[in-house]
Amino acid sequence: MLRAVFDSVGAGMLVIDSHGRITASNPYAQQIVGRSREQLLGADVHDLLHRDADGNEVSRRGCPVLGVFDSGRPAEGSEEFYLGGDGSLVPIIWAATPLQHGEGPESVVIVFHNFKKHRDASEQTAAHLATLEELTAQLSMVAEVSVLLISSPQTGEVLDKLVRLLVPDLGDWAVIDLLPEGNTEKEMRRVAVHSPGDHGTAESLKGPLPPLSRTSRAALARAVYSSRPVLVDAGTQAGAPDDPLALAHRQLFEHLGEGCAVVVPMYTRRGIFGALTVARTGRRAAYTDAEVLVLSDIARRAALVIKNNWLFEQQRDMAETLQRQLLTPLPQVDHLRFAARYEPAKQTSEVGGDWYDAFLLADGVTCMVIGDVVGHDLQAAAHMAEVRNMLRALAWDRQEPPSTIMRRLDEVMTNTSDAPMATAVFARLDGPDGGPWHLHWVNAGHPPPLLVTAEGRARYLPGGHGPLLGTNAALHLGLEWPDAREELPARSTVLFYTDGLVESRGQHLDTGLEQLRHHAADLVGLDLEELLDGLLARMGPSGDDVALLALRLPAAGQGADHGTAPPQHAHSPATTDRGAPGSRVEGTPVRDTSDPA
Template sequence: MDGTDRITDRAPEAVFLHAVLQDLGAGVITVDASGLITFVNPWAEHLLGRPRERMLGRDAHDLLHRRHDGGAVPRGQCSMRAPLRGGGSAELGSEEYLLRADGTTVPIIWSTTPLRVAGRGTGMVTVFHDFSLQREAEERAAAHTAALEALTGRLNLVADVSALLMSTVDASGMGHRLLRLLVPRMGDWAALDLYAAGSWEGERIVVRATRDGERPVALEAPVPSLPEEGRRPMERLMSGDEPVRTTAEELAADPDAPLAATHRVLFDRLGGRSAVVVPLRARQRSFGMLTVARAGSAPPHSDAEITLLSDIGRRTGMAMDNIRLYHEQRSVAETMQRQLLAPLPQVGRLRMAARYLPAQSAMEIGGDWYDAFRLSDGVTALVIGDVVGHDRQAAAHMAEVRNMLRALAWDHQEPPSVIMRRLDEAVTHTSDAPMATLVFARVEGGEGGPWQLHWVTAGHPPPLLVTAEGDTRFLTGGHGPLIGMSAVLHLGLSWPDAYEDLPPESTLLLYTDGLVESRGRSIDLGLARLRHHAAVLTRRTAGRTVDDFCDELLARIDPGGDDVALLALRMPAAGAGAPGDASPPPPPQSPHSPAAPDRAAPGSTREHPEVRDPTRAARRGGPTWE
C-alpha cells in the first residue's frame, strides 16, 4: 500500500489536498524544522530535474539554493529559511536560484510559509515557479527600454546639435557650444581643430569634463604646426568621409602616425585612452577635425556612437560651409552697400554726418539712401530717399533713382519742384524701379549766412529742424506724391517748392521711415519720440559734434527691423566764414561715413563759384532761375 492509499483511508479532505499538490502547476517542497525535505510534488521534480527519492531527507538549502552563477549561498543569508529561524510570517521573493540536477540554475519566484501541526511549528512549505520566461521577458524589455533611451538620447543630441548649428554664424562660438553638448555625453573631452582656407594654421578649441558636477572647461590654442612630411597623411584623413579610431597607446608607440603630431599632445595633457576623429567636410571643402575622447575605465565608442559622431561631423561641416557662404555674401553685400552710399563733401563751415543701419537680414542691403553733393551753381544738395523693397534688387533700383537725381540736379539749374517732375518722368519711362519716397533740398546762402533751405518732399517723412536752443519743428511744406506714382497714374500732381530759414548753429535731420516707424510703433509716435530725443540731446550736448549727435540719437531711439538712413547738417555760427571773420573754424568734418573709405565725395575736386545770396528773392517767391 503506497502513501496515496494511506491518505485515501484516512480522510476525504486529505485525498483532495494530496490531489491538489500533485497536480498544482507550481513546485511545492516541504521541510521539517531542521530544513530536511519531507515532501516534493511532481512539478517540483520537473522544474528541478530531480526525482523525489533523491531529494527526500536531504537538506533543502545545501542541495538546492544557489546564486545565479551556481555559487553557494551562505546559510545565514538565506532569505528562504526565515520561517525556520523563528519568523512567524510568510516570505516571498523573485531573486533566488535553485540548482537543477544537470548543474544549471533556474530563477524562481517563490513563497515560504511556516508549517504548523496542532499549533506547533513543524517546518515550512515552499511554493515556487520557474521565473526564467518572465526574467527573460523583463531583460528583453529592459534591453529594449535601454536601447530606446539610448536612441532617444542620440536623437536629442542630434536635435540639440542641429538647433545650435542653425542658430549662429560665428564658427568659434559655435565650436565652444558644440563641444559643451558633446562633453560629457559622448566623451571626457572633445576638441575642434578649425583650419583656415588653404592653410595649415588655425585654432583649436578644447572642452574637458570636470569633477563634482562642475561645468566643462573650455580651452583655446593655435592648432599645432605640422611638419611637411605629416601634411599629406593629414590631407588624406581630412578629405575622407569616414571617422578614424585612435588610442593614446598607438600614438605614443608610433610618432610618425598621421595623428601623432596633432593629437598626442591632447592625450598627454588631458589624459584618455581612446578617441574618435571625425573629418569636417562639406561641398568638397575641408574645415578641420572633431575629436571626442574617453578616459579611465570607459569603453571605446561603440559603432552606434561612432555613426552618431560621424553624422554630427557632417552636420558641423555643412554648418561651417554655410557660415563661409554667409560671410562671403555679407562681404559682397557690405561692399555693394558702401559703394552705393555716398561720401559726404566738405562745404565751407557746414558740417554733415550720415549713418546707415541695414535691416536685420544677412544681406544687409536695401533701398534706403542718403546723398549730399555740390551742384554746378555752388549750392549744396541734400537727399534722403527710400525705394520700395529690402533686397539687392531694391538697392539696384535705389542706385538708378539716385544717379538720375544727381544728373538732373547737376544739369538743370531749376527749382527742386521742377527737378522732382523731371525725375518722376525719367523713373517712369526709363527705369523699372518701383515707387520711391524722397526729400530733395538745396542749402542756399553765402559764406557767413544767412542760410535757407529750399526743398520738396515726395511722400517722405518731413525733415526735422532743431535750433541751438533745442526748439524743434518738422518742415511739413513742399509735400507732393511719391516718385513713380503721378506719371504712371496720369494724376497731374506736382511738388510745391518750400522755403525755411536755417538758424545759426541749428541742426537739420533728414531720415527714412525706419527711424520713426516699426511694427510695434506707429509713425506718429515715432515722430514724437524723434522730436523729443533730438530736443533733449541738443540741450544736453551743446558744443558736441554732429557725429556725436547722430550716434546718441540712434542709441536712444534704437530702431530695429527696417533699414535706416540718417543725414544731419549742422549750420555754422552767425557770420562764421564771412569776409573779415577771424573766429576759428569748427572741428573738421568727421571722416566717419558708411560709404567706402577710398571714395571721394562727388564734386569734391571741382572748384565751385560762390553762390549769390538768394534770401531776398526767396521771400518774394523764390530765386530767379536762369
C-alpha cells in the same frame, strides 16, 4: 484527492520541514529543477537549489524561504534562482506559506514557476526602454546642437559653444580644428578647445597647426582626407607617427587627459572644413558605433553652418564694398558743413539698401537725400545704387519743386526698373550765401528730418509726407507728395537718418524718435563729426543698417561778401574712406568768399 491535487496542480510544489529538508515534491517541481523525486526528498532545499544570479551559493541567513519559519508569515519573491540538475540556473517566481500545528510552523509549502520567459521578456523590455532612452538623449543632443548652430552668424562663437555643449555628455574634452575656406592647402587652425576646469590650458592649445599632408598617418590627417571617423585608443596613441601634425594632436591627450577618442571630419558635398575631436579620459567606455554616428552627424551639421557662414560673409563683403563705392564724397559748399555715417547691421551681418547723398544741382542749389530700399542683401545694395542714380539724373538740371522730382522718380521706378519699394527724403537748401536759408523737401514714407537749433531746441519736421516710392504709379493710387518748406535758423543742424537708428524689436518707434530728439539736443554743441559719433554711441543701433546725413548752417551773414571765413579742417574729404562701417564722411568749405580777389 489531496495527493491528486498536489501532483496535478500547474505549478511546482515543495514541502520542507523546520530543518529545511524537502519532505515532498510534485512532478512539476521535479520538471522545473530537472531533478528526480529521489534526488529531492531529504535534501536541504537551500543547499541543493538556492543560488544567486551568478550561480553562487547564498547565505542561509539571507534565504527568504527559510525566513518563513522565523516570521510565521507567508513570503513571495521573483529574484531567486534554483540550480537545475544539468547545472543551469532557473529563475523562479515563488510563494512560501507556513503550515502551523501548535505554536509554530512545522512545515512550509513552496509554490513556484519557471520565471525565465517572463524574466527574458522583462529584460528585453528594459533593454528596449534603455535603447529608447539613449536614442532620445541622442536626438535631444542633436536638436540642441542644431539650435546652437543657427544661433549666431559668427563661426568662432558657434564652434566655441559647440565644444562646450558636447562635454560632458559625449566626452571629457572636445576640440575643433578648422581649415580656412575648406582649403586643405592652407594652414589648419585649432579654433575651439574645451576641458572643464582648465580654461588656461585649453586657450594655450589654440592656434595654427603644422601643414596637412596626404602621406601623414596622423589621426587628424586620416580623418580629413578620408572623410571618415578615426577611432583613437591607447594603442593607437602609442603607435602614432612622429610627424609634426601627429605630435600636435598628441599634445591634446598630454594636456587634457589620456584615454579613447574619436576624430570626425567636418565636411559637406562641397568640401572638407575641419575635424572635431571628442575624447573620454581614464577608464570610461570606448565610443560605440551609435555614438560615432551621432558625432559624425553633429560634425556634418557644423560643416554646413560653417560653409553657409563663409558664403554669407563673402556676399556681405561684396555688398558692403559695392555700397562703400556708391557712398560718394559730400560736396564742399561755401560755409556749409556736411557729415555722414554708414554702418551695416551688426547682429545680422547684412548690408541693406540704406543710402545718403548730397550734391549740387545745375542751378547751384545744394540738395540732400536720405533713403532706404527694401531688402538686406547684395540685390538690395544694387537696387539702392539704381534708385540713387535715377534720382540724381532726374534732379540734376530741373528747376522743379521736390514733389515733382519725387513723382517722376516713382514713375521711372515703376516703368523702367525692377527695384522694389523704397522710402526717401529729398530736400533742397534754398537761400543766399549769408542766409536766410529755407529747407524745401518732400518725404516718401521716411522718418522725418530732425531740426536742432544752436541753443539745443530740437523738433521733427513732419511735413511733406506722401506714399512710398514704387507704390503710387504701380498701384494707380493717384496720391501726391506735398512740398514742405521750413526756415532754418543760423547755426542750426538738420539731421537726416534711416529707420535703423530709431527702430528695434524691443521698443516702439515713438520711443526711438524721442531718444534721438533728446540726444541730438544734448549733443548739438559738439563738432558735427563728434555729434554723429555721439548719436551712434548713445542710440546703439544693431538690428538694421543705419545711414546718417547731417547739415550744419553757419552764423547769419557768414559766407556773404562781407562775412568772415570759417576755420579750415585739417583733412580733405578726398582722402577719407567714405562709407566704410563707422567711417567719417565730411564736406568742408574750400572757397573763401570773403575775399573778392
